Amino acid sequence: AAGVIQSPRHLIKEKRETATLKCYPIPRHDTVYWYQQGPGQDPQFLISFYEKMQSDKGSIPDRFSAQQFSDYHSELNMSSLELGDSALYFCASSLVGSGDETQYFGPGTRLLVL
Amino acid sequence: AQRVTQPEKLLSVFKGAPVELKCNYSYSGSPELFWYVQYSRQRLQLLLRHISRESIKGFTADLNKGETSFHLKKPFAQEEDSAMYYCALSGTGQAGTALIFGKGTTLSVSS
Numbered sequence: 001a002a003g004v005i006q007s008p009r010h011l012i013k014e015k016r017e018t019a020t021l022k023c024y025p026i027p028r029h030d031t032v033y034w035y036q037q038g039p040g041q042d043p044q045f046l047i048s049f050y051e052k053m054q055s056d057k058g059s060i061p062d063r064f065s066a067q068q069f070s071d072y073h074s075e076l077n078m079s080s081l082e083l084g085d086s087a088l089y090f091c092a093s094s095l096v097g098s099g100d101e102t103q104y105f106g107p108g109t110r111l112l113v114l
Numbered sequence: 115a116q117r118v119t120q121p122e123k124l125l126s127v128f129k130g131a132p133v134e135l136k137c138n139y140s141y142s143g144s145p146e147l148f149w150y151v152q153y154s155r156q157r158l159q160l161l162l163r164h165i166s167r168e169s170i171k172g173f174t175a176d177l178n179k180g181e182t183s184f185h186l187k188k189p190f191a192q193e194e195d196s197a198m199y200y201c202a203l204s205g206t207g208q209a210g211t212a213l214i215f216g217k218g219t220t221l222s223v224s225s
Contacts, residue, residue, distance in 0.1 A: 031210045042200060043158065045212035055210025088155060096209040102148070103204075103213055105158040 002027055004093050004106030012112045013081050021076040021109045025093030031055065032074040033092040033103055034066060043090060049074060050096060081113045116141050118203050120216035127191050129225045135186040137175075137201030137216060145203045147177055147184040148213070152198040161199070162186070171195070191223045 005024040013019050025032050031050045035043040036059075045058035049068035060066075063081075068074045078085060088110050092103035117140040127133055139145065149161040161170055164177040164184060175186045184201060201216040 033210065033212065035213075037155075042215040042217050043213075045214070048210035048212060050209035055208070056212050058212055090158065092158075092213075101146075101204075102160055102163055104160065105150075107157045 004091055004104055006089075006091050006106040006109050008109060009107065010110045010112075012114065014114050015081055015083060017081050017113075019078045019081060019111060021078070021089055021091075021111070023074045023076070023091030023093075023106060025072050025074070025091075026095075026104055029093035029095045029104075030072060031094045031096050031101075032068055032072070033094075034060075034074070034076050035090040035092065037088040037090060037108075038084075039087070041087075046076070078111075083113050086111060086113045116145075116203065116205070116214050118201050118214055118216035120199075120201055120219050122219045123217070124220045124222065126222045126224070129193055129223055130190050133186075133188045133191045133195070133221065133223075135199050135201075135219045135221065137184045137186065139182050139184065139201075139203050141182075141203055141205070143205060145205055147175075148202045148204070149173070149175055149184075149186050150200045150202055150215075152200065152218075154197075158200065191221075193223045193225060196221055196223045 033048040034046040037043045046060040048056045052068045066076045088108045092105045119138045147164040150158040202213040
């Protein structure tokens with residue numbers, strides 16, 4: 001079965017640069033979520049979208065923005081990168097109203113800020 | 115406040131021994147509880163959800179609302195069970211609700 005796809009898998013940026021992470025949900029899933037997992041940390045929720053509208057918001061810095069497009073894929077835009085942004089960024093997807101709203105996770109994008 | 119507590123950072127057992135990874139939660143409504151497993155910082159994989167009440171890879175978890183617990187159990191641990199285990203909670207009733215994770219427990223199974 002198709003899973004959540006994230007690209008790129010690895011990304012190296014320098015301080016103050018920008019980065020764009022992409023997430024392609026499981027086909028027919030209408031909700032995407034973004035999480036950040038720092039080294040040795042548990043995943044922290046950033047933001048979610050349902051039917052292309054922002055649904056829930058967590059600890060997402062103002063330097064970050066995200067959106068969900070008409071084909072349901074989502075992009076996380078990160079500007080003015082800081083060393084502390086180095087982390088594994090997970091995207092998850094789910095299908096609302098299906099009786100199984102489990103969040104299924106992608107492989108993550110590993111971002112390193114130098 | 116919504117919170118998931120996993121009191122053990124590391125659980126080390128021998129192969130064939132029983133395993134119990136503890137999870138307690140705090141939530142004002144009726145949450146959904148999950149266990150996710152992560153091997154070597156790879157993707158988070160769903161292991162169990164309390165609604166389905168199924169057993170995956172020999173693991174089971176029962177939601178105890180009185181004790182607000184959702185402990186993960188396996189009667190005989192295997193070396194391939196070594197991984198990071200996260201207990202997570204989700205509220206119900208709103209699309210796109212975030213998962214709240216515990217700090218995770220590293221399970222190490224040795225022979």
